Amino acid sequence: MSAPSPTLGLALIVALAGGAGAVLRALLIHHVGVRRDDPLPVGTLLVNASGSLLLGILTGLSLYHGLGTHLLAVIGVGLCGGYTTWSTASWETIHLLHTGQRNTAVLYTVGGLVACLAAAAAGIGLTALL
């Protein structure tokens, strides 16, 4: 993903957006986790799919409608990047395998990939129609 040459100010704003995204992720995962007693990490799935949709939309706006690189850096790289996570997703899969929930692990990993790719593709595709 191309990014503008960073100024200190832009890097600072990307950092703040990333911090906000991380807090949003933690709150959403916590909220979903305490409401649902489900071995499937639904909260992480929701976070990653919704973040993929948003980044897909931003990427499409950048490709087809000339969205500025600074906005793409702050909202796309910063907010979406801080919000979504691969590390937690990979840990959760190993946690499910380790605790004997093999089917849930496969469903989570494959289903998560399909959901996030579909969300990203939908985001890019929607902006192409605009």
Add this chain to the structure above:
Amino acid sequence: MDDDQPHPPSKESSAPASDALDLPSVPLFGLSAGPLIAIFVGGALGTVARYLLAVHHPVAQGHFPWVTLLINLSGSLAIGLLVPLTEHVGSSAPLARPLLVVGFLGGWTTYSTLAVEATLLAKDGDIASFVAYLAATVVGGLLLVVAGHALGQRMVPA
């Protein structure tokens, strides 16, 4: 400090988990101001580190997204390592996990960029790179969690 209560009962199980893999990495016991600030700071640092790496090693659309791959693989290794270590120091450094695992590694790694880059590879018709990118991220990431966890468990005194 209240001297009447030298040993307040722990809300969690008093015995640390014998194996960190029994734990989901995200704490489910409530998010107060301290952990949220730690998550914000860690998330900001992890995100800006990924941003600066991506700026200095730009990968043009149509090329293999090796920067994101390395970021996500290193994050998988690190989370495997850091969950047992932060669990071990949990009582004396309760903010270590929100800062390092939920915040920094969450901000460092990214699923949205993974999804968009893979989608663009497929859109360009580069199915070989699409499959290789997803397989390397998933298989490599899962193996590195296991490797990091094995290393982390060894560093924690039994």
